[in-house]
Amino acid sequence: xxxxxxxxxxxxxxxxxxxxxxxxxxxxxxxxxxxxxxxxxxxxxxxxxxxxxxxxxxxxxxxxxxxxxxxxxxxxxxxxxxxxxxxxxxxxxxxxxxxxxxxxxxxxxxxxxxxxxxxxxxxxxxxxxxxxxxxxxxxxxxxxxxxxxxxxxxxxxxx
Numbered sequence: 001x002x003x004x005x006x007x008x009x010x011x012x013x014x015x016x017x018x019x020x021x022x023x024x025x026x027x028x029x030x031x032x033x034x035x036x037x038x039x040x041x042x043x044x045x046x047x048x049x050x051x052x053x054x055x056x057x058x059x060x061x062x063x064x065x066x067x068x069x070x071x072x073x074x075x076x077x078x079x080x081x082x083x084x085x086x087x088x089x090x091x092x093x094x095x096x097x098x099x100x101x102x103x104x105x106x107x108x109x110x111x112x113x114x115x116x117x118x119x120x121x122x123x124x125x126x127x128x129x130x131x132x133x134x135x136x137x138x139x140x141x142x143x144x145x146x147x148x149x150x151x152x153x154x155x156x157x158x159x
Contacts, residue, residue: 036132037077037106044134046141057085061093064101073101075141075148078123080107080114088121095122100155102148104140106132124148 034053041047052073054060064076076094078087087105094103104125105118115126124144127137 036129037137040132040134040137044138046138057082057087057090060090064094064099065097072099074145075102075104077104077106077141080105080109080118088117091118091121091123100148100152102141102144104144 038051041049041051052063054063060078060082064073078090080087082090087107091103091105094101102124103122104127105115105123106127106129107114107118108129110128110130118126124147125140127140
């Protein structure tokens with residue numbers, strides 16, 4: 001599968017937002033598990049992606065909202081549990097600002113209510129950390145980017 005869509009996703013910017021503490025090649029993650037997420041990404045076909053990290057909800061939102069006007073992230077990996085705020089808070093604010101980036105919510109919980117809340121708040125995908133493998137993460141990110149691209153196209157055609 002070597003379409004131009006796949007080609008641009010090989011180095012898509014990704015933002016990983018975890019509490020520690022797409023087309024353009026970016027992803028964001030914030031979490032105590034940030035090294036595990038980075039290692040998983042490094043072992044996937046997305047290893048060449050530009051990765052930015054945010055340590056908390058506030059810095060993630062600043063980075064996301066600033067980046068949106070410049071060169072938006074193709075995908076955001078957002079931890080469900082963040083220090084100070086929840087990933088849901090970040091997601092709601094991001095969507096409220098009109099950002100249509102792909103968002104993959106990561107969590108250590110396998111609670112179906114948490115998954116439903118994340119999807120209702122605007123997450124493109126939901127993934128438990130227990131299922132985090134290089135192939136699975138790549139598949140989820142690529143799928144989320146395709147969905148977000150389709151949603152952007154539909155949104156743009158309705159303007």
